[in-house]
Amino acid sequence: MEIAFYLSGLVAVLATLGVITNTNPVHALLYLIVSLIAVALVFCALGAPFAGALEVIVYAGAIMVLFVFVVMMLNLSDTVEAQERAWLKPRIWLGPSVLSGVLLLTLIAILWLGDGGRVIEGETLTAKAVGSILFGPWLLVVELAAMLLLAALVTASHVGRLSSPAGSAGRREPDARKEAS
C-alpha cells in the first residue's frame, strides 16, 4: 500500500507540474484530470475511499467536464479544426496517458493482490462514518456550506447580469449579448 501511496503521490505532483507549465488550456486540463485522479487514489491509500470516490465523481467527473466544455466552446474561430488536429498529436496525449497508465496499473495491482481494505495507517473511513459525522455534530457546518453556496450563487448571478433594468432582464439578454460580441 505504501508503494501505491507514493506512486500516486508522485503522479499527482508530476501531473500538476504539467498543468502549470502547459500553455494550451485544454492540454493543461488533461493533466489536471490526471492529477485529480491521482489525488483520489492517494485518498484511497490513506483509508478514505469515500473521499476518493467523491474526488473522482465531483472533480474529475463533473467539474472537469464542465471546464473542458467551456474552454472548447470559447474557441469559436476558423482555426478550430487545425487546432483540434494539433491537439491530437501523440506528443500531447502521451504524457497524460502514461501517468494515467501508472495509476491504472497501481489500482489493478491493489485489486489483484486483494488488499483493497488495507490502508497505509489507521482505519478505513466508510461512507456511513462520514455521513454520520456530517449530519451529527457537523450538521451546522453543512448548513453553513449551503449558505455559502447561496451567497456565491447570488453574487455570480448579480455580477454576471448583462442588462440593467429590473424586470426585463430575461427579455433583453440576447440583445445585450449581441452588443457585447
Place this chain on the structure above:
Amino acid sequence: MMLTTTHLLALMPILLVCATALVVMLGIAWQRHHTAVAVVTVAGLSLALLSLIAVWGLAPLATPMLAIDGLSLFAATLILMAALACTALGHAYLAHHQGPREEFYLLLLCATAGGMVLAASTHLATLFLGLELLSMPLYGMLAYTYRERRSLEAGIKYLVLSAAATATLLFGMALLYAETGRLDFAGLTASLAGSPGVWSLAGAGLMLAGLGFKLSVVPFHLWTPDVYEGGPGPAATFLATASKVAVFVVLLRLMLAAPVFGEGWLHGVLAVMAVLTMLVGNLLALTQANLKRLLGYSSIAHFGYLLTALVIGEGLAVEASGIYLVVYLCTTLAAFGVVTLVSSPYHGEDAAVLHHYRGLFWRRPYLTAVLTVALLSLAGIPFTAGFIGKFYIIALGVEAGRWWLVGGVIAGSAIGLFYYLRVMVTLYLTEAGMQRRDAPANWGMSAGGIVVLGMAVLIVVLGIYPAPMIDWVQALGMTATG
C-alpha cells in the same frame, strides 16, 4: 457531541439571521420590492439582536464547534448593530439604483451570519467556513454597482487577494493538523503545549498571515485603500466594521487559547507588526485627498492599536480590546455613514474626494457635526468615545511596561491628529464654485440619517459617561475566559 435542543436555542441568533436570508431570497423570487425587503432584513436582524438577550442566560455553553460565551455574544451584538446600520444606509444609497437592489440585503444577511459564526468558532472548520461565509458575500457587495469601473475593480481585487489569503490560512491549518491531528482549538492547544515544533510554528504563522490580511495588518494591507475607495458606501462600511470586528474577535480567541502566540519569535513578529501597522497606516493617510481612502488608512492604524492589546495579552487585554472595538465600531459607522449619505442616492461614483466636502458645513450643518464628532473620536480627543479607547490601550501598555508599543500608539495618534484636522478644516471652508455632491435634503428623516445621528450621540455620551459600556464589556469578558 451531538446537537441538542439547548444547543439549537443557543445558536438562535445565527439561525434567525440565516432564516431571514432565506425569507428574503424567497421574497425576491416571488416579487421584488426594495422597501419591503429592507424592512424584513431589519426585522430579522432586530429579532436576532433580541434573541441575544435570551441566549445570555445560557452562556457560557460549548456547542459542537461553536462557543456561545461572553466574547461571541459581544461580537454578535456588534456585528448585528453594524449590519442594521448598513441596511439603513443601504436603503438610502440604493433608492435610485438602476437594476436589482434587493440582492444587496440577501448578501448582507449571509455575511452577517458568517461573521457571527466566525466570532464564535472554536474549531478550524467553523473558523474557515465562517470566514468564507463572511468574505464571499462581500465580493458581491463590493462589486454591487458593477457598472462603475471602480466598484468592479474593488470586488475583483478583494476576491483575488482574499482567495490568496484564504489559501495561506488553509495551508497553515493543514500544517497544524498534520502536526497535531486535531482541528478544535482546545485539542490544538493541548497538543502544542510545551515547545511547538517548526511545522506548528509555520502553520501558526501562515494562519496569522491569512487572518492578518482580513484585518489589513501592515505587510498585508495593500488592498485596503483601493477596496474602500471603490466599493459602494454601505458595502465599504460593512467591510470596515462587522468584517473586521469578527476577524479580530476570532484572532483574540486564538491568542487566548494558543500558547504558540504567547512567547517566542511569533510573539515578537506580532509586536513588530503592531508598531508597523500603526505607523505605516498613519503615515500613508497623510497625503490622501480622498476621504474613503483616508478612512481606509486610518482603519489600518486603528487595528495597529488593537494589535497592541493582543500582543500584551494579559491583565486588561480582553477588556481593553472589547472597549476599543465598541468605540471603533461607533466611530467608523458614523464616519462612513456620512460619506454614504453624501453619496446617496446612488448615481455614479461615491462622493469621497475631499473637495466634495468643502464647505459642507454651510449646507448641511448637522451632518457636518456628525462627521466632525466622528473624526474627533478617531483622533482620540477627550469627551469623545475614541479617547476612552485610546486611554485603555495606553494604560494597558504602560502597565505591562511595553514602551515601544506605547511610543507607537502615541506617535501614531500625533500623526493622525494632523490629517483628521485637515479634513475638518475642509468641512468649514467657504464654498468654492466647484461641482458638488450633497446629501438629500431630508437626510435626517431617512433611516440612514437616524443611524448616523444616533452614532454621533453615542460617541459623545460614551466619551463623557463610559461607565455602562465598561461594565457591559467587563461582564461579557468574565464569561469569555471562564
